[in-house]
Amino acid sequence: MSEGAPPVEMRALSKRYGERLAVDAVDLTVQAGDVYGYLGPNGAGKTTSLRMLLGLIRPTEGVARLFGKDPQVSGARALDGVAGFVEAPCFYPYLSGRKNLELCAAYDGGGEANRRIDESLDLVDLADRAKDRVGSYSHGMKQRLGIAGALIRNPKLLVLDEPTTGLDPAGMRDMRELVRRLASEGLTVMLSSHLMSEVEELCNRVAIIRGGSILFDGALDELLKSDGESRRLRSSDQAQAAAIATRLGIANRIGDSGELELTGGDDELISRYTVELGRAGVGIIELTTGRGSLEHFFFQLTEGESEAPALPAAEPEPAVAAAR
Amino acid sequence: MTRPRVLTVYLWELRKLARQKRTYLGLGAALIVPILFVAALHFQNGSPNDVAFGRYVRESGLAVPLVLLLFGSIWLFPLITALVAGDIIAAEDHNGTLKTILTRSVDRGHVFAGKTLAAATYAALALSLTGVVAVVAGTLQSGFNPLTDLSGQPVSARRSLMLVAASFLVYLVPILAIACFGLCLSALTRNSAAAVVGTLMFALLMQLIGILPGLSGTQPYLLSTQLSAWQGFFRVPTDWLPIVRGLWVSAAYGLPALMIAYLTFLRRDVTGG
Numbered sequence: 001m002s003e004g005a006p007p008v009e010m011r012a013l014s015k016r017y018g019e020r021l022a023v024d025a026v027d028l029t030v031q032a033g034d035v036y037g038y039l040g041p042n043g044a045g046k047t048t049s050l051r052m053l054l055g056l057i058r059p060t061e062g063v064a065r066l067f068g069k070d071p072q073v074s075g076a077r078a079l080d081g082v083a084g085f086v087e088a089p090c091f092y093p094y095l096s097g098r099k100n101l102e103l104c105a106a107y108d109g110g111g112e113a114n115r116r117i118d119e120s121l122d123l124v125d126l127a128d129r130a131k132d133r134v135g136s137y138s139h140g141m142k143q144r145l146g147i148a149g150a151l152i153r154n155p156k157l158l159v160l161d162e163p164t165t166g167l168d169p170a171g172m173r174d175m176r177e178l179v180r181r182l183a184s185e186g187l188t189v190m191l192s193s194h195l196m197s198e199v200e201e202l203c204n205r206v207a208i209i210r211g212g213s214i215l216f217d218g219a220l221d222e223l224l225k226s227d228g229e230s231r232r233l234r235s236s237d238q239a240q241a242a243a244i245a246t247r248l249g250i251a252n253r254i255g256d257s258g259e260l261e262l263t264g265g266d267d268e269l270i271s272r273y274t275v276e277l278g279r280a281g282v283g284i285i286e287l288t289t290g291r292g293s294l295e296h297f298f299f300q301l302t303e304g305e306s307e308a309p310a311l312p313a314a315e316p317e318p319a320v321a322a323a324r
Numbered sequence: 325m326t327r328p329r330v331l332t333v334y335l336w337e338l339r340k341l342a343r344q345k346r347t348y349l350g351l352g353a354a355l356i357v358p359i360l361f362v363a364a365l366h367f368q369n370g371s372p373n374d375v376a377f378g379r380y381v382r383e384s385g386l387a388v389p390l391v392l393l394l395f396g397s398i399w400l401f402p403l404i405t406a407l408v409a410g411d412i413i414a415a416e417d418h419n420g421t422l423k424t425i426l427t428r429s430v431d432r433g434h435v436f437a438g439k440t441l442a443a444a445t446y447a448a449l450a451l452s453l454t455g456v457v458a459v460v461a462g463t464l465q466s467g468f469n470p471l472t473d474l475s476g477q478p479v480s481a482r483r484s485l486m487l488v489a490a491s492f493l494v495y496l497v498p499i500l501a502i503a504c505f506g507l508c509l510s511a512l513t514r515n516s517a518a519a520v521v522g523t524l525m526f527a528l529l530m531q532l533i534g535i536l537p538g539l540s541g542t543q544p545y546l547l548s549t550q551l552s553a554w555q556g557f558f559r560v561p562t563d564w565l566p567i568v569r570g571l572w573v574s575a576a577y578g579l580p581a582l583m584i585a586y587l588t589f590l591r592r593d594v595t596g597g
Contacts, residue, residue: 057593090420094343107428109326
């Protein structure tokens, strides 16, 4: 591990499959202590860039470094202090969970890794099923075994690709709690996800990728501030309320929950808006004020809405522990 | 951090093989074929007179493993070898486990070396199993008697046993070349079934070329021919020419295949899983 080198660096990282550019000149840095969200729709290039980062696939151009080491040059040595998984963690179905971890520990050089197996199994709540063949495990159990497999390396950087995909709500909650706990213990986490609530809940920094290109890279707080103050409205007629907002020049969209998100517009304009709603016979059930949402920002960026917010500086910043 | 050695990977590959059903399919065949052969001898008259040593199977049990070497070269041993060699890399793709092991502290080259050694060990184990069972079952059936060699000279039972062991060793060399070809297909195709069937087809193709009219000149350089090289031990004086040729011809097939497999494995993108 190079002293002072950031846990993750990608510089002009690209991967081309024939005519298709899967990852296009990605530049990003994850600093020590970050819980870094790597956010993008399915097929955006998240997994491909993580595979390049871990040395599983060769970049067409550019370089990925872990603690200053390029896996293409240093091989397995570049992975010292790094653990995680890309896509679903995979294990030998005909071996037990424990045997799989023993194999992983042996491939990590044995010794310390071996001694951490029990502790890791306890941590992910799999100690009772450790002797069962992995072939009989549920998806959620495999995900947890993947985390246990990562933790026996005693990593300083944890790379997790969509760790809650396929989990039930309780499994998702437990996984997020685990990530939060690991981060609070000082682990740097790079977490790829397409779930905005997950990234918003866990991460202090975020990169948004679409079509293989980074659209935003920076602190989550700054990003949300840049989105401006927003308000959420529940009314007796959301469609009409949206039409009135548009007429008054207030940016709006109906969110997944059915609430009308209103962004921009000072207090005077919002006051006029409520009067207009009353005149039109639209009853206000609830009007709340909050900061901008990652979801709103994400869709503006990835779906190319007309009024994209002004981006904060994309330069990496020192570690912020705000998300913890 | 301590780096795992090739030995670590090799031992884990053997443990993994020990937990898979297909491993026992091949070993089961290696075990059962000599027993079936001797049972057929026991319950039926006649001998396989059209192959070397076939006429002696009722006179000495030590002729049984030699006849089985000849029968087994058609498809049995190539198939048993292909079952593991063709699967050992491709199965990692199928299970998505290549990314699991290649994100640990082990070098790709060590993983490849461990897998190659495990595939070779399996082929050697299957061949040994057939040899030991054939000697024991053959001896029980026809006795531990002197053997008549291919020059018509009698050879003591003890020396015959040593020559049988040497024959199995020499036979192993082209089998290992077939294993290398299986590894190569396993790395290139990333598909177990394609690699296993492809390896078997390759072995059968070698035999086909050997019997095609007009291609008899190629016969000394075919891999299938080297499966008969051990017969040089049963001539007086010992005919080293086919044995030595068996070594270098097998190497000429096996080493390039192994090199292609190694480079493919080293440089490939791991995209599965």
